[in-house]
Amino acid sequence: MSLQALNDSVAVSQPIKTTLSVAMFSMMLGLVGCNQSQTPEQTAEGEASTTETEAATANSDQSVTIYSSRNEQLIKPLLDRYTEETGVEIELVTDKTGPLMARLQAEGDNTPADMLLTVDAGNLWQAGEQGLLQPIASETLNTNVPAKYRDPAGNWTGLSLRARTIFYDPSKVDAEELSTYADLADPKWKGKLCLRTSKKVYNQSLVASMIEHLGPERTEEVIRGWVDNLATDVFSDDTSMLEAIAAGQCEVGIANSYYYGRILDENPDFPVEIFWANQDTTGTHVNISGAGVVAAADNPDGALKLMEWLSSDEAQGIYASSDKEYPVKQGVDESEMLRSWGSFKQDDINVQKFGSLQTQAIQMMDKAGYK
Ligand code: FE
Numbered sequence: 001m002s003l004q005a006l007n008d009s010v011a012v013s014q015p016i017k018t019t020l021s022v023a024m025f026s027m028m029l030g031l032v033g034c035n036q037s038q039t040p041e042q043t044a045e046g047e048a049s050t051t052e053t054e055a056a057t058a059n060s061d062q063s064v065t066i067y068s069s070r071n072e073q074l075i076k077p078l079l080d081r082y083t084e085e086t087g088v089e090i091e092l093v094t095d096k097t098g099p100l101m102a103r104l105q106a107e108g109d110n111t112p113a114d115m116l117l118t119v120d121a122g123n124l125w126q127a128g129e130q131g132l133l134q135p136i137a138s139e140t141l142n143t144n145v146p147a148k149y150r151d152p153a154g155n156w157t158g159l160s161l162r163a164r165t166i167f168y169d170p171s172k173v174d175a176e177e178l179s180t181y182a183d184l185a186d187p188k189w190k191g192k193l194c195l196r197t198s199k200k201v202y203n204q205s206l207v208a209s210m211i212e213h214l215g216p217e218r219t220e221e222v223i224r225g226w227v228d229n230l231a232t233d234v235f236s237d238d239t240s241m242l243e244a245i246a247a248g249q250c251e252v253g254i255a256n257s258y259y260y261g262r263i264l265d266e267n268p269d270f271p272v273e274i275f276w277a278n279q280d281t282t283g284t285h286v287n288i289s290g291a292g293v294v295a296a297a298d299n300p301d302g303a304l305k306l307m308e309w310l311s312s313d314e315a316q317g318i319y320a321s322s323d324k325e326y327p328v329k330q331g332v333d334e335s336e337m338l339r340s341w342g343s344f345k346q347d348d349i350n351v352q353k354f355g356s357l358q359t360q361a362i363q364m365m366d367k368a369g370y371k
Contacts, residue, residue, distance in 0.1 A: 063089040064302040067104065068117040069097040070289065074322045075117070081318075082309055088302060097123045104132045109296045115303035119289040121158070122201045122208070125355020128155035133292035136304055144311035144329045148350045149288050158288030158351065159310050160319055161326035163257040163344070164206050165284050166275040167242055172251045178275045181210065181285070182218075184252060185225020193229040194241050194250035198365040202238075202256060205354035206285050207361040212353050213282045216364065223368040234371050239263065245272045256287075261324025261337055276344035283347040287354065288328065 068075065072094045079090045095103075097118045104111055104127075116127055127133050128151060135154035142150075149158030166178055177188075184193055196203060210219045231250035235241040238255040242263060245253050254277075263270050277284050291310070293303045309315055316327040321335040 062299045062302050063091055064114045064299055064306050065091040065093065065112045066115045066117050066303075066306075067100045067113045067294070068092055068094050069100060069119060069123075070094070070117055071323075075319075078310075078315060078318055078322070082306060082315075086305075086309075088306070090306070101127055101130065101132060104294065105130065107296075111294060111296050112298070113294045114297040114299045115291055115306065116156075116294055117159075117289075117291045119162075119287075120201045120205055121156075121288050121290070121351035121354040122205045122358050124151065124156040124288075124290050124292060125352060125358070127292060128153065129355070132295055134295045134297070134300065136293050136300075136307075138304060138308055140308040141311055144308075144316075146328070146330070148348060149290075149328050151292075151352055152350065153352075156290050156292035157307060157311070158290040158328045159307070160289045160316075160323075161286050161328050161346075162289070163276075163284050163286050163326070163346075164202055164254060165257060165277045165344075166252060167245055167255055167260060167272050168252045168275055169245050169248070169250075169271065170273045171271065175273070175275055178252070178277075180278045180281055181206065181254065182214065182222045184254070185222040185229065187225075187229070189229040189252060191229065191231050192251040193226060194231055194244050194253035195226060195234050195370075196238055196241050196255070197234040197236060198362070198370040200237075201358075202287065203254075203365070204358050204361045205287055205351075206254070207365060208354045208357035209282075209285050209347060209349050211357050211360060211364070212349055213347075216360065220364050220368055223365055223370050227369050242270075242272055246270060257326075257338075257341070258324035264337060265324075274341050276342070278347070279345050282349075283345040286326075286346045286351075288351055289325065 072092060076092065079092065082088065083090055091112070093113070100116065100118070104113060104116070107113070116133065118124060133155040136157070137154060141157050145157050149161070151157070166181070166184070168175070168178060198204070207219060207223065210222065214222070232244070235244065238259040241253045242255055242260060244250055257274065260272070260274055291307050293300045293307070297303055310319060311329055313329065313332055316329045316332040320327040320332070324335065324337060326334060326338060
């Protein structure tokens with residue numbers, strides 16, 4: 001399967017044992033395999049030994065239904081492990097985030113969903129704002145997930161981390177020339193910068209973080225500088241953008257770390273390097289994949305137990321490494337590839353800000369001519 005196919009496919013086949021009822025349910029609703037463009041993602045897994053008995057006792061008679069925008073191929077093995085350890089059956093419905101949220105709205109109290117699993121704090125914040133999630137209180141999640149990666153209102157929690165940082169062509173750029181996202185607006189990068197479209201929530205979240213750190217005026221100035229420096233039209237996805245750097249179309253760009261990792265998996269000699277942005281200032285922009293308990297869930301306890309398990313040491317190692325992401329729980333080993341990229345300072349901002357500043361970020365990018 002090509003990288004792009006992995007990116008965009010949703011209901012991909014694999015050694016999956018999706019329950020018949022899910023498959024039928026999905027087919028009835030015509031939702032399997034109808035995604036594109038908004039990138040379903042991938043996930044991780046958790047620890048089991050201590051929660052096993054409890055969970056099996058409490059939930060063996062009740063399944064958990066997940067609405068997920070993450071790539072089924074990547075999360076299914078983890079969910080299967082949870083079922084093996086606890087006896088809890090999981091029904092997985094996969095689609096893009098937008099359609100899943102619209103479906104939750106339309107289904108209201110009748111939704112079969114217990115848990116929403118998706119990427120980007122901007123998306124999770126939207127789900128919370130729309131009343132689709134319910135506040136959760138969990139000592140386990142509070143312990144395993146740093147507060148900055150959880151919703152202060154308790155509607156959702158991060159389960160893995162992705163860095164959005166700078167990538168460059170080492171044949172043309174010296175790492176010494178690189179520093180911050182804002183510096184990519186400097187005229188020295190004129191005709192050398194590649195960017196993904198501003199329509200993607202990842203860039204909306206990055207710009208939201210800049211509004212918080214730099215203020216709106218300076219951020220708008222930076223966006224205008226980025227637009228002035230573009231080597232070519234914006235890209236629809238991070239992978240194409242990285243490939244454009246490799247092809248010599250541009251020299252620098254911004255992408256999520258796991259897209260780079262996926263490319264390296266297929267091509268270890270891919271001629272693009274990673275640079276950790278903002279190390280002398282606010283730290284590299286880090287976003288989450290995460291989950292929340294659906295407001296109208298029939299089995300909210302089952303959803304919460306699964307989320308707790310996904311935050312455990314056992315699950316974190318698998319969940320994060322399955323898609324070249326970083327564990328959200330501290331002290332869990334990163335994959336060898338990620339270790340080879342070196343450690344870096346993460347932005348300390350609470351990711352909830354990516355949501356609360358989202359509208360302002362979108363309006364600003366539009367005004368500045370960032371397509
Ligand atoms: Fe992605």
